[in-house]
Amino acid sequence: MNNPSLELQIQSLPDNPGVYQYYDKEGKILYVGKAKNLKKRVSSYFNKVHDNAKTNVLVRKIVEIKHIVVSSEQDALLLENNLIKKLQPRYNVLLRDDKTYPWICIKKEPFSRIFPTRRMVKDGSEYFGPYTSFKTVNTILELIKELYPLRTCNYDLTENNIRNHKYKVCLEFHIGNCKGGCEGYELLENYQKQVDAIREILKGNFKESLKEFKVKMQELAAEMHFEEAQKIKEKIAVLEQYQSRSTIINPKTSNIDVFSIISDEAVAYVNFLQIAHGAIIRSYTLELKKKLEETNEELLELAVVELRERFHLTSKEIILPFALDFGDKIKVTVPQLGDKKQILELSERNAKYYRMDQLKQIQIVDPERHTNRIMLQMQKDLRLSLEPRHIECFDNSNIQGTNPVAACVVFKDGKPSKKDYRHFNIKTVEGPNDFASMEEVVYRRYKRLLDENQPLPQLIIIDGGKGQLSSALKSIDDLGLRGKIAIIGIAKRLEELFYPGDSAPLYLDKKSETLKVIQFLRNEAHRFGITFHRDKRSKAALNSTIETIPGIGEKTMLALITHFKSVKRLKLATEKDISEIIGASKAKKISDFYNKIDN
Numbered sequence: 001m002n003n004p005s006l007e008l009q010i011q012s013l014p015d016n017p018g019v020y021q022y023y024d025k026e027g028k029i030l031y032v033g034k035a036k037n038l039k040k041r042v043s044s045y046f047n048k049v050h051d052n053a054k055t056n057v058l059v060r061k062i063v064e065i066k067h068i069v070v071s072s073e074q075d076a077l078l079l080e081n082n083l084i085k086k087l088q089p090r091y092n093v094l095l096r097d098d099k100t101y102p103w104i105c106i107k108k109e110p111f112s113r114i115f116p117t118r119r120m121v122k123d124g125s126e127y128f129g130p131y132t133s134f135k136t137v138n139t140i141l142e143l144i145k146e147l148y149p150l151r152t153c154n155y156d157l158t159e160n161n162i163r164n165h166k167y168k169v170c171l172e173f174h175i176g177n178c179k180g181g182c183e184g185y186e187l188l189e190n191y192q193k194q195v196d197a198i199r200e201i202l203k204g205n206f207k208e209s210l211k212e213f214k215v216k217m218q219e220l221a222a223e224m225h226f227e228e229a230q231k232i233k234e235k236i237a238v239l240e241q242y243q244s245r246s247t248i249i250n251p252k253t254s255n256i257d258v259f260s261i262i263s264d265e266a267v268a269y270v271n272f273l274q275i276a277h278g279a280i281i282r283s284y285t286l287e288l289k290k291k292l293e294e295t296n297e298e299l300l301e302l303a304v305v306e307l308r309e310r311f312h313l314t315s316k317e318i319i320l321p322f323a324l325d326f327g328d329k330i331k332v333t334v335p336q337l338g339d340k341k342q343i344l345e346l347s348e349r350n351a352k353y354y355r356m357d358q359l360k361q362i363q364i365v366d367p368e369r370h371t372n373r374i375m376l377q378m379q380k381d382l383r384l385s386l387e388p389r390h391i392e393c394f395d396n397s398n399i400q401g402t403n404p405v406a407a408c409v410v411f412k413d414g415k416p417s418k419k420d421y422r423h424f425n426i427k428t429v430e431g432p433n434d435f436a437s438m439e440e441v442v443y444r445r446y447k448r449l450l451d452e453n454q455p456l457p458q459l460i461i462i463d464g465g466k467g468q469l470s471s472a473l474k475s476i477d478d479l480g481l482r483g484k485i486a487i488i489g490i491a492k493r494l495e496e497l498f499y500p501g502d503s504a505p506l507y508l509d510k511k512s513e514t515l516k517v518i519q520f521l522r523n524e525a526h527r528f529g530i531t532f533h534r535d536k537r538s539k540a541a542l543n544s545t546i547e548t549i550p551g552i553g554e555k556t557m558l559a560l561i562t563h564f565k566s567v568k569r570l571k572l573a574t575e576k577d578i579s580e581i582i583g584a585s586k587a588k589k590i591s592d593f594y595n596k597i598d599n
Contacts, residue, residue, distance in 0.1 A: 003063070005063075006046075006062065006063065006065070009064070009065045010039070010042055010043055010046065010065065013038045013039040013042055013043075013065070013067060014038055014039065014067075014069055015037050015038070015039050015040070016037070016038060016069045016070075017034075017035065017036050017037070017038070017069070017070055017071070017072055017073045017075070017076045018034070018035060018038045018067050018068050018069040018070050018076055019032060019033070019034050019035075019067065019068045019070065019076050019079045019080050019083060020032070020033050020034075020035060020038055020041070020042050020065060020066070020067045021065070021066040021067070021083070021087075021089075022058070022061075022062045022064070022065060022089075022091075023062070023063065023064040023065075023066065024061045024062070024063060024064075025061075025063045027064075028090075029087045029089045029090075030058060030061055030062060030089055030090055030091055031058060031089050031090075031091040031092055031292075032080055032083045032084050032087060032089050032092055033080065034073070034076035034077055034079070034080040035076065036073050036076075038067055038069070042065060042067075045058075045059050045062075046059060051293070052292055052293045054091070054291065054292055054293075055292050055293070058091050058292065072327065073325065074325070074326055074327035077301060077302075077305050077326075078305060078309075080302075081095065081302060081305045081306055081309065084302075085306075090291075091291050091292055092291060093288045093289065093290065093291055093294060093299065093302060094288075094289065095302070095306050101118070101129060101130030101131060101310075101311075102116050102117070102118055102129060102130060102131050102133070102134050102137045103116070103117055103118070103120060103127040103128060103129035103130050103131070104116055104117075104127070104128045104129055104131070104137060104140065104141065104202060105117050105125050105126070105127055105128075106125060106126040106127075106128070106195060106198070106199060107125050108123060108124040108125045108126070109156075109157070110157045110158060110159070110188055111151055111157045111181045111182075111186075111188060111191050112191075112192070112195050113150070113151060113152070113154065114141070114144065114150060114195070114198060115141075116134065116137045116138070116141065126199070128202040128203075129282075129311075130310075130311055130312070131282060136282075140201075140202070143201070143238065144198055144201065145177070146235065146238050147198075147201075147209065147213075147235050147238065148194045148197070148198060149176065149177055149178055149179050149194075150178065150191075150194065150198075151172070151178045151181060151182070152172060152177075152178070153167075153170065153172070153178075153182070155167045155182055157181055157182055159188075162181070162182065162183070162184050163184075165183065167182040167183065168182070168183065169182060169183050169185070173185075179191075197209045197212065203276055203281075204254075204275075204276030204279045204281045205276070206279075210236060213232055213235055213236045214236060216232050217229050217232040217233055217236065220232060254275065254276050255275070255276055255315045255316070255317070256275045256315055256317050256318070256319060256340075256343075257272065257273070257274055257275070257307075257308070257313055257315045257317075257318045257319070258272065258273040258274075258275060258318070258319040258343050258344055258346075258347045259271070259272050259300060259303065259304050259307070259318060259319070259320055259347065260320075260321055260344060260347040260348040260350075260351050261296050261299060261300045261303070261321065261351065262348065262351045262352055262355060263290070263296055263299065264355075264373065264377050265290075265373065265376040265377045265379075265380050266289065266290055266373055266376065267287060267288065267289050267290065267355075267358075268287075268288045268290065268294075268296065268299045268303075269285055269286070269287055269288075269351045269352075269354055269355045269358075270285065270286045270288065270299065270300060270303035270304075270307070270351065271283070271284070271285045271286075271347045271348070271350040271351035271354065272284050272285070272286070272303075272307045272311075272347070273343065273346065273347050273350070274311070274313065274315075275343065282311065283350060284307065284311070285350060285351055285354040286303050286306070286307060287354075287358070288302070288303060296322075297322065297324065300320065300321075300322075300324065301324050304318065304320075304324070304326065305326075315330075316329070316330060316331060317330070317331040317332075317333060318330060318331070318332055318333070319333050319334075319335060319340055319343065319344050319347075320332055320333070320334055320344075321334065321344060321348070322334060359373075371413045371414055374414050374513055374514075374517065375387040375388065375389060375413070375414065377512075377513060377514055378414075378513075378514045378517065381508060381512060381514040382459070382486070382488065382497070382506075382514065383499075383506075384458065384459065384486050385486070386458045386486075387458065388457075388458045388459040388486070389412065389413055389458060390410070390411075390412055390455065390456075390457040390458055390459075391410070391411045391412075391457055391458070391459045391460075391461060391521060392408055392409070392410050392411075392445070392457045392459075392460050392461070393408070393409050393411075393460075393461040393462075393463060393521040393522060393524070393525040394406060394407070394408050394438065394441060394442060394445075394460070394461070394462055394463060394472065394525065395407050395409075395463040395522070395525035395526050395528075395529045396434045396437050396438060396441075396463075396464075396468075396529070405423060405424060405425055405426065405529060406423075406424040406426065406437060406438070406440075406441040406529060407421070407422070407423055407424070407525050407526075407528040407529030408421065408422045408423075408424070408441070408445055408525070409421050409521060409524045409525045409528055410457075411517070411520075411521055414517055416524060421528055422445065423528075423529075424440075424441040424444065424445075426440060426441070427440065428440050434464070434467075434468065434471075435467055435468065435470075435471040436471065438462065438464070438468050438471040438472050439471040439472065439474050439475050440475075442460075442462075442471075442472045442475040442476065443475035443478060443479065446475070446476070446479050446481060446485075447479060450479065456481070456484065456485055457485060458485065458486060459485070459486045459487070459488070460472070460476075460485055460486070460487040460488075461487075461488055461489075461490060461518060461521055461522065462487065462488070462489040462490070463489075463490060463492075463522050463525055463526065464489055464490075464491065465489055465491040465496070465498060466489065466498050468489055469487070469488070469489030469498050469500065472487060472489075473487065473500055487500060490518060490522055491505070492522075494507070495507070495508070495510070495515065495519070497518075552586060552589065552590065556582050556586055559581055559582055560578075560581065560582065560590075563581050570590070574591075575587050575588060575590075575591040578590055578591065
């Protein structure tokens with residue numbers, strides 16, 4: 001470090017937990033971070049060269065360090081979250097929350113109204129939520145409307161106004177959606193019992209409502225009021241159906257928040273599920289764009305604090321895929337088995353589906369960004385020094401030892417570049433020898449590219465295991481290309497990836513995009529090679545049978561091979577069809593020859 005002022009600032013930092021802020025020479029905020037030990041954490045930025053280029057650029061720009069000391073690491077985490085949202089530093093994961101989320105309000109008034117709103121008024125009313133969409137809110141309100149007749153008017157239904165007959169019942173009363181509290185047809189006590197039941201439903205507790213409806217249904221049936229009993233039965237069915245859709249684990253599992261994370265090279269997705277009485281009452285997925293190669297632990301820690309604050313969560317227990325520390329007031333559970341493990345897996349599936357949807361949209365509206373993301377992911381997964389923008393894959397085709405050939409397919413930016421595909425006839429190898437054949441074609445391919453001053457690929461993939469890879473490496477070494485081009489082998493059986501000099505194979509996630517691109521390359525090379533091999537065998541077979549026909553020379557033979565491609569087609573052709581290619585006289589000789597064989 002060549003900045004004495006910066007050195008002095010670092011030396012004077014305390015060994016306490018807190019939040020640090022980096023500023024550039026213009027006084028603009030660059031980065032906000034938290035630390036258990038401010039001095040150690042800040043020093044770590046300046047005492048080494050970082051793997052990530054963005055981090056190195058950030059460090060070069062820092063001219064001023066500010067810090068805030070707090071009493072605990074948990075306080076530092078909360079302060080960091082607030083400062084990131086307030087200051088929006090360039091090198092931080094952005095935590096924007098432009099939405100105003102919907103709530104369900106139980107209004108503090110006689111004959112409480114229940115309605116959706118985006119605005120919280122501090123008048124003693126109860127607010128449930130926030131919910132992630134109005135679709136969810138409307139679904140819940142429709143359920144409530146089916147179960148309980150509530151008023152929708154905004155009359156001031158004080159006892160005095162009702163007694164003085166200030167209001168008249170409306171259409172909602174006549175069609176059975178309201179019991180007419182405005183004219184005293186419904187007692188306030190009975191109405192508020194319904195509100196209490198609705199409050200429990202909004203908390204995710206259906207037990208009391210179901211119990212009450214069943215008792216009422218039995219009473220009505222005992223009194224021979226079968227029509228009213230049937231209506232209650234229908235309400236029970238509606239509530240049970242909604243409960244069965246919502247309940248996914250033991251109903252005793254209550255007031256728990258579940259967080260999971262999946263990420264790629266550029267973005268992380270954190271899914272959150274809120275559980276009450278065994279039911280999911282809220283789900284949301286937060287997208288975090290990485291800035292400085294943040295770890296999943298760092299991102300999930302930030303996301304948990306943000307989501308708990310955003311959705312006003314107060315649960316004392318949270319479920320996570322790995323252990324994090326949020327202080328003594330929050331219990332962190334990392335489940336291995338049982339109901340809690342099941343709900344964590346459900347959260348992870350939600351995050352994956354959300355990611356898939358986002359990637360599909362990006363692929364459609366911004367294909368270049370989609371390609372860049374896959375190239376970065378492949379570079380990371382395959383431990384490459386460069387993005388594999390140009391990949392070539394080799395495959396040998398050698399069925400029953402005949403007509404050995406090889407194929408080279410070329411992918412550019414993750415897509416086939418068919419004009420660059422090449423076939424190879426094996427010239428220097430006698431008999432079936434895949435290793436020697438691979439050595440030959442790899443040498444010929446890159447000797448030609450070097451002679452013609454053509455661009456070389458960033459990655460070569462050999463379809464085969466260690467033996468095939470070793471053969472290809474001999475040619476790479478002979479051409480002096482070792483270290484200039486990355487080369488790997490892929491074994492067919494278990495999709496193992498082999499690296500030069502590494503005895504242990506690499507296994508990629510079966511669902512990873514990197515493996516899918518490699519499989520596409522390998523399958524394309526196999527298809528391209530097999531097609532060429534079949535054509536060659538067909539021509540060889542056709543060639544050999546035509547040579548035995550008396551009076552048929554090389555020129556005629558070539559014309560027949562070009563037109564009919566195979567012996568089978570030539571045999572099935574009529575004498576007239578053949579005569580159109582080589583004339584009547586020679587056509588008769590060929591026709592007579594095949595007729596004699598068949599008879």
